[in-house]
Amino acid sequence: MTDDYLDRVGTLIRDARRQRKLTQSELAESLQTSQSAVARIEQGKQNLSLEMVARIGEALDTEVVQVATNTPLNLRIKGGHKLSGEIDVRTSKNAAVACLCASLLNKGKTTLRNLARIEEVNRITEVLNSIGVKTRWLPDSSDLEITPPARLDLDAMDEAAAQRTRTILMFLGPLLHEFDDFKLPNAGGCDLGARTVEPHMHALSAFGLQVEASHGYYVATVNREVAAGATIILTERGDTVTENALFAAARFDGTTTIRNASPNYMVQDLCFFLEKLGVRIDGIGTTTLIVHGRPHIDQDVEYHPSEDPIEAMSLLAAAVVTTSEITIKRVPIEFMEIELTLLASMGMKYDLSPEYTSANGRTRLADLRTIPGPLVAPKDKIHPMPFPGLNIDNLPFFAAIAAVAEGQTMIHDWVYENRAIYLTELTPLGAKVHLMDPHRVLIEGPTRWRAAEVMCPPALRPSMVVLLAMLAAPGESVLRNVYVINRGYEDIYTRLNALGADIQSFRDI
Template sequence: MSEDYLARIGTLIRDARRHKSMTQNELALALGTSQSAVARIEQGKQNLSLEMLARIGECLDSEFVSLGHSGAQHLRIVGGTKLSGAIDVKTSKNAAVALLCASLLNRGRTTLRNLARIEEVNRILEVLTSIGVKARWLPDSNDLELVPPARLDLAGIDVDAARRTRTVIMFLGPLLHEYPEFQLPYAGGCDLGTRTVEPHMSALRPFGLNVTAHSGFYEARVDGDVTPGRPIVLTERGDTVTENALLAAARHEGVTVIRNASPNYMVQDLCFFLEKLGVRIEGIGSTTLTVHGRREIDMDVEYSPSEDPIEAMSLLAAAVVTESEITIRRVPIEFLEIELAQLELMGMKYDITQEYRSANGHTRLVDLTTIPGPLVAPTDKIHPMPFPGLNIDNLPFFAIIAACAEGTTMIHDWVYENRAIYLTELTKVGARVQLLDPHRVMIEGPTRWRATEVICPPALRPAVVILLAMLAAPGTSVLRNVYVINRGYEELAERLNALGATIETFRDI
């Protein structure tokens, strides 16, 4: 390996070790080597074999530094015990990915504070660094620094990484102001069925963007003479569609009105970040956004995304399914009020503190303590709606909550045609789930949970639902191939273990 590669690998190993809160000596003991050898490795002064890289990757559980994992990562869960204690909600996954894309608007340095270090973020970072963006995690922190090159190298884009995340479609908004022609790989991500990109295209055509699909790539052409002449009415009140329109409007030198915009949490975080870049936005939190863009953005900026309401709901569901009293700190209450109102109708009790502000200065937070008690099925079906309705990503957690309640509950997932089907996997851990059609399931509770072995569903939230159900099942369960969970949650197993769970990470030999 060249000295440059050794130095880069050494930095990745150092950052991964610090992220695992390990000392050099602890890593040395795990590897069967000396502390001075680890120090040389991190300084880029030690030649490394593929075997050693694989061993380091296993010790640090980091795909950044492993070139030879022996197989997929699995979880072994010993269930049937109650949880206790307190846990902080991490910052938002969906805000993080939007902010990473938004950093492409800025010619200056962007520092994102307390960012979620998850696989989805890793994939986007791989894409960003492949086109020339310098990215580094600041020492002993979850703070990420991004510095763009004078000119992006789009020809060098990491196609494999780009195709493992749908987020790459949000590169369209920032890039259309820079290039008359460019291409992006098809987007991937969770397997949730066909999701048309046409709403994105109709939102961006007023900025002169035309996209055709050809040979696995989006071929983009931009007519610089076309600018929004009237308000942009989104055909879908989608989060990423709204974000893409905002990213395009941010560098349109003029006023852009976006109607039928999503006012959801990640969109608000993006708006607050764009305001830090000097873009004035009226109507944040509403369905009409008025954006006063800037042709050039070149400034050093810092921003802290707000906490993740979906993770907060995950932890709430963990408490319900294990009949536990836990305190969930830093809950973004304004994005969980409908969910909590629904849970109160089902009989759930909880205590909350006075509100305080997130580090972004805007989002309202509380600390919430769950109070175990019997639940009853709701009279009406549970279904999602655009914010301020029940969040589509929180709907799967009502499946395991309904499985704990007395009576029959209908869950109607009208957005995704596959995700309701994945909820039938709960039958393997003892739940009584009847699939009515690709969008609706009936769940009868309460449930006698049982331990089992399940292959992780390919969609993030249903996968976490299975994991949480296994926490309630007496005995030892195995959840196989949990990469999809790592896409959206940072060290979820370790954090649940801190509450009293018993979850072991392992790989096949």
């Protein structure tokens, strides 16, 4: 087995063990081996015979060999239970993605601390490994060490992994510093409609990059005669567009001003990371960023991405729909203030701890205790706006919240032309969701939830919304093919089970 394959199998074994609520020592005892051997297996540091894989599968009541194939993973949820206890918010998926891509700017070793171990990160590391970058998870941690080669080998790129994530678009900015011409597979990821790449092309053209789409690839050429010191006006205040512009500006010899930049959480994290690399950035947290580039970056650096406000919102919505009191720790409060203000207007009560600082030394955190109580529909429609407005990725969770509120709630998802449609998947679970058009749904509450079997929508946040509704629905529900949830959430089923949920994974034979 390859190291990468062993690492993935080890992660699957670890997750299955946790789901069965076994310690490493308990699993070791059933396998008649040592706890240290189980630890090495879960870290991908020990070769496995088929016999050992079979024994592990029997001990965990899981077909580990089958888990390592493309057989879809499903969930069986026994809903209607109250949640209780404390849960930490894990570090940000989108910050992890940005920092992984930014590591391509550095000729030295990058260590990302406490990184989210999710499928999206796995896909990116697979791509990085295939082009010559060495990545390894440090022992007994979620710290990822990234060591670049002397020269990237783009011809060896794992295109299957690249095509499963839209993140591949974010390679454009770093790679324009390394190659005069190159190609990347067309981007994938969530099915959210026709998300144009034109804003990326417009931003990067200021750095001499020209891209054409041809036969499933983005074919890029770089004009090195473009002068430094550009002022870029982004045509879209998008997160990934801003990040691509930052990648390009970070190693451009001169000062670049980026206007209409996103000041969202993952962009701020990227800026903090780039500062660790020695790139000076003025205006972090605003819509105008001034980047003082460094043409050559070669230094060993470590960075702690901050906590994920979207996961925080997911956990908050779980408490609301199950009318539960839980404490959500390490909430990045700066990026939740609009959401909490809106919830308060709907009647929600909660307690906040004094603020403290994330491990990156910059992001404000607080602990939030939910207080169950009746909610009423908001007087106005709920819609997202660029930060500091309501986060676009948090909007879908208001569908589940609106379903338990008294009255009618209009949700307007103006950014994506078909994500609102996926919210109608709440209907089999008893919610009254009326699709007004591809952007708007009208939800009537309160809902009498009922168990159902639903195919997971092909978009991350609506999929999580369906799972949360199933937690509230009495009886046994089934959510099929949950890969998309695993793209963005680490060990979420085990963590919800620790709060009192009853979620079990299974695969069809």
